[in-house]
Amino acid sequence: MSRFRRCRQPGCHAMVQFPNHYCTQHYEHEAEYLANRQRWARSHDKQYQHKYNHVTRYRNDVKSEQYNFYRTTTWVRLRQQALDRDHYVCQYCGQPNSKTVDHIVPIEYDKQLKDHLDNLATICRKCHRLKTDWERSWYGTGKGNQLKNVPEILEVSKIKKLFPKTE
Structure with a gap:
């Protein structure tokens, strides 16, 4: 069974079949949207994970030991x-x-x-x-x-x- 969602264009209520994000009327925005999404994901993934893991969660040996306990x-x-x-x-x-x-x-x-x-x-x-x-x-x-x-x-x-x- 196909899945649907609303068009991402503000004010447009047309339904779009996955994996598309825009309806046929606004489809010219699809490539730009996907490029922006990939650009954002590439720039934020490593930064966020590094900050979370090395600055917040595993900031020293004591904290690392504490969080590893929750995996036992x-x-x-x-x-x-x-x-x-x-x-x-x-x-x-x-x-x-x-x-x-x-x-x-x-x-x-x-x-x-x-x-x-x-x-x-x-x-x-x-x-x-x-x-x-x-x-x-x-x-x-x-x-x-x-x-x-x-x-x-x-x-x-x-x-x-x-x-x-x-x-």
Whole structure:
């Protein structure tokens, strides 16, 4: 079965069969569009991947080791156990169908807790963003920050109370 999409010409609502981007009336723009797309992809691919991998993700040996942990079978098994235990419900706000598992105490702060099921909680995207911001201020984690000597908080309910208010 053929797939269709709208013509990319602004204001034109004609349907176009894949892989084309323009209808027969505006087809003269097709070659220019494809050339621009290829030019953009060539100029951004290596730059973006290099920045993401070498500046953000693998900026030093410690971060590289942390991210490699997420590729192990230990992590896959622990993650699934945490999701099953929490029934895919965010432990911070109660939103169902949450599929992210987060370390309550970040690996960056305490490496010994990285493979403990008690240090994992199911979390939704919104709460994960809030918790990451909180971790940066409380523990001093994140790029460019200095780790602080503060007590670890392992209770989700206590951490939730310390989140910044968003309303």
